[in-house]
Ligand SMILES: O=P(O)(O)O[C@H]1O[C@H](CO)[C@@H](O)[C@H]1O
């Protein structure tokens with residue numbers, strides 16, 4: 001029985017890429033910065049001491065980080081007998097966003113430039129927002145700026161509840177985000193508004209419209225819910241998910257994978273929210289998955305709860321939780337199964353601002369007869385897609401070099 005399991009640790013970068021200066025991300029290092037803060041006793045809320053990731057380290061995570069940056073993450077040393085094949089991958093895609101990272105990993109780098117709303121204030125063209133408001137029957141909106149999604153709720157959430165006007169905001173990513181209260185505005189109404197925005201953005205080349213529902217009574221208690229929904233455009237060509245589906249295989253999405261690929265190449269989508277539920281659901285799906293199936297999970301919390309929030313102890317604790325549960329997953333793998341643990345971009349929680357960081361991503365693999373040891377630097381995340389294609393004996397992808 002041949003299966004592939006992909007664990008996408010959203011935003012878990014392994015250090016700045018060569019082209020990071022172009023993105024203003026010189027020196028960013030998600031893993032390294034978290035390890036350093038933990039080692040120096042600066043991440044002791046809800047956890048303590050140096051970062052402990054014994055299972056990922058055994059697979060070769062720290063070795064891969066060393067190859068990426070030339071430095072050992074604080075508190076980690078060389079794993080002399082790694083059990084996994086490990087490497088680090090640079091990104092070919094023009095952006096450092098979630099769809100680009102995911103699609104490239106699946107063999108389709110984004111070589112065109114996305115549209116962006118570059119102005120930090122008055123970010124959206126009036127003709128665009130006018131059309132959205134008119135079609136949605138709304139008399140106005142709030143925001144119209146770059147912001148962190150939690151900061152903007154503190155600033156504008158109460159006014160939103162009073163006026164009924166949705167909050168439109170963006171970031172350095174190619175996104176149009178709409179925050180609205182689940183109860184006072186309504187979740188379905190928010191989804192409908194996002195669908196309208198998705199249509200109206202057709203000519204703007206924007207990667208995603210994101211619904212950002214929240215609950216709570218006031219600025220102090222607002223919380224975003226698991227009902228976030230990403231409306232992505234379709235990948236520019238067939239990913240390895242499409243190829244596997246077309247060849248009769250199963251592609252099982254856990255969490256927001258289906259959204260990120262705009263449902264292309266997905267045969268089953270299982271929703272789950274929170275690290276624990278995402279992990280539980282992944283294990284359940286692996287237990288049920290048959291021959292020629294891909295179980296693909298996005299662990300979004302690393303990014304949305306900790307990376308963007310610049311929450312170092314939170315990120316460290318989440319990593320330790322993930323690591324702690326890995327043996328349960330490893331125990332479910334058969335001899336022909338391939339496990340890939342990777343990320344889609346960085347989001348160094350010690351870096352200025354609240355945006356993603358251009359970094360190498362880990363390529364940590366085991367199974368499918370892979371020899372333990374270094375896979376070195378990979379020129380593209382697409383090497384993973386190419387390897388998955390080879391594993392399932394599909395037609396080769398246009399991009400990427402297989403490592404199996
Ligand atoms: O700050 P929040 O709302 O989490 O938004 C972040 O999440 C979006 C999608 O990853 C990015 O564009 C970034 O703005």
Ligand SMILES: [Mn+2]
Pocket residue numbers: 010011097098303344345
């Ligand atoms: Mn992401």
Ligand SMILES: [Mn+2]
Pocket residue numbers: 098303304308347356
């Ligand atoms: Mn993000």
